[in-house]
Amino acid sequence: MTSDPTEPVGSPRRLDFTKGHGTENDFVLVPDAQGSIPLTPSEVAWLADRRAGIGGDGVIRVVPTALAGEPAVMDQASDARWFMDYRNADGSVAEMCGNGTRVFAAYLRREGLEQDPEFAIATRAGLKHVRVGAGGGHGDGGHGGDGRGAGARETGETAYAVNLGPWRLSSPAEAAAQGSDALVKVDDHEAVPALSLDLGNPHTVVMLPAGRELDELDLTRAPFVQPTPLEGTNVEFVQVLGPGHIRMRVHERGVGETRSCGTGAAAAALAVRWWAGGGDAGADGAPRDQVTDLWRVDVPGGTVHVRALPGDQVELSGPAALVADGTVELPPRH
Numbered sequence: 001m002t003s004d005p006t007e008p009v010g011s012p013r014r015l016d017f018t019k020g021h022g023t024e025n026d027f028v029l030v031p032d033a034q035g036s037i038p039l040t041p042s043e044v045a046w047l048a049d050r051r052a053g054i055g056g057d058g059v060i061r062v063v064p065t066a067l068a069g070e071p072a073v074m075d076q077a078s079d080a081r082w083f084m085d086y087r088n089a090d091g092s093v094a095e096m097c098g099n100g101t102r103v104f105a106a107y108l109r110r111e112g113l114e115q116d117p118e119f120a121i122a123t124r125a126g127l128k129h130v131r132v133g134a135g136g137g138h139g140d141g142g143h144g145g146d147g148r149g150a151g152a153r154e155t156g157e158t159a160y161a162v163n164l165g166p167w168r169l170s171s172p173a174e175a176a177a178q179g180s181d182a183l184v185k186v187d188d189h190e191a192v193p194a195l196s197l198d199l200g201n202p203h204t205v206v207m208l209p210a211g212r213e214l215d216e217l218d219l220t221r222a223p224f225v226q227p228t229p230l231e232g233t234n235v236e237f238v239q240v241l242g243p244g245h246i247r248m249r250v251h252e253r254g255v256g257e258t259r260s261c262g263t264g265a266a267a268a269a270l271a272v273r274w275w276a277g278g279g280d281a282g283a284d285g286a287p288r289d290q291v292t293d294l295w296r297v298d299v300p301g302g303t304v305h306v307r308a309l310p311g312d313q314v315e316l317s318g319p320a321a322l323v324a325d326g327t328v329e330l331p332p333r334h
C-alpha cells in the first residue's frame with residue numbers, strides 16, 4: 001500500500017520523536033496529538049534512514065483515533081483512543097506491525113496516555129487488544145507477573161501480549177489441495193513451496209529446504225515470490241528446532257531484512273502448525289493433540305512467543321523498549 005499525500009512546499013518542521021524497538025525491530029515514533037503531522041512518504045523514508053535521518057525499520061505516528069483521517073480507522077474510536085499509523089522504512093503504508101503494537105503500547109503507557117494494564121489500539125487491520133506484563137512464554141501461562149516476560153532482557157524492557165486478531169490462509173482451497181500456494185526463490189537456488197497467510201498484512205512462509213542453512217540465506221535482495229502478490233508480501237524462512245520451537249529470518253515488504261517481525265513470527269508459527277495438521281481443515285488428518293498452540297519463535301533480534309487462540313485468533317507476546325527521545329528537523333519540502 002502506498003499513500004500519496006500532497007506535499008506542500010514549506011519551511012523546515014521540527015518534530016519530537018521517540019526511538020523504540022521490539023526484539024530489535026526498530027521504529028521512530030512521532031507523537032501527533034492534534035492529527036496535524038501528515039508525514040509524506042519521503043519524510044518517512046528520511047526519518048527511517050540510518051545515515052541521514054534517525055533510523056528505523058518503520059515510522060509510527062501516534063495519533064488520536066478520532067483524528068486518523070481514515071474512515072475505517074475512525075470507526076474504531078469508541079474502543080481505542082490511539083491509532084498506530086504505521087509506515088515502512090521506504091515510506092509505504094502498512095496495515096499492521098506486530099512488534100510495533102508492543103512498542104506503541106509501551107509509549108502510550110510511559111506517556112500516561114493509557115493507564116490500564118489492558119487496552120485496545122486502532123490499526124488499519126482493526127482493533128488490537130494489548131495486555132501489559134504478559135510474557136506469553138512457556139511456563140508462565142502468558143501472564144508474567146513482573147512485566148518481564150519471556151524475551152525481555154535486563155534492559156528495562158517490558159513484556160506485552162497483543163491479540164493480533166483473526167488470521168487466515170490467503171488461498172485455503174489451494175493450500176488444502178497442495179499444502180502450499182506459492183513458490184519462493186531466494187538467491188539463485190531452486191524455488192521452494194510456500195504458504196501465504198493474512199495476519200492483517202500479507203505473509204509468505206517458507207520451510208527451510210533440506211541442505212540449506214538459515215544463517216546463510218542471502219536476504220539482501222527480495223526473495224522472488226510466485227505468483228507475485230499485487231500488494232507485495234513479507235517473506236519468512238523457518239527452521240523447526242523442536243516441538244513448539246522455531247527459528248526464523250524475514251525479508252519485510254517495504255524494508256528488507258529485519259531482525260524481527262511480529263506478524264511474521266505469528267505467520268511462521270501458524271504455517272508450521274498448519275503443515276503439522278493443526279489447521280481447522282485438519283490438513284493431513286493428524287490428531288490435534290500432536291499440534292501445539294504455543295510457540296517460541298527465535299529471531300535474530302531475540303525471542304517472541306505466539307499462541308494460537310480459539311476462533312482463528314492469534315496472540316503475540318514479547319518485549320518492547322523505548323531507548324531515546326529527541327527532536328529532529330525535517331528537511332524542507334521541495
Ligand SMILES: N[C@@H](CCC[C@H](N)C(=O)O)C(=O)O
Nearest residue numbers: 094097098099201261262263
Ligand atoms: N515488522 C512488522 C511488520 C511491518 C509491516 C510489514 N513490513 C508490511 O509491509 O506488511 C511486524 O512486527 O509485524
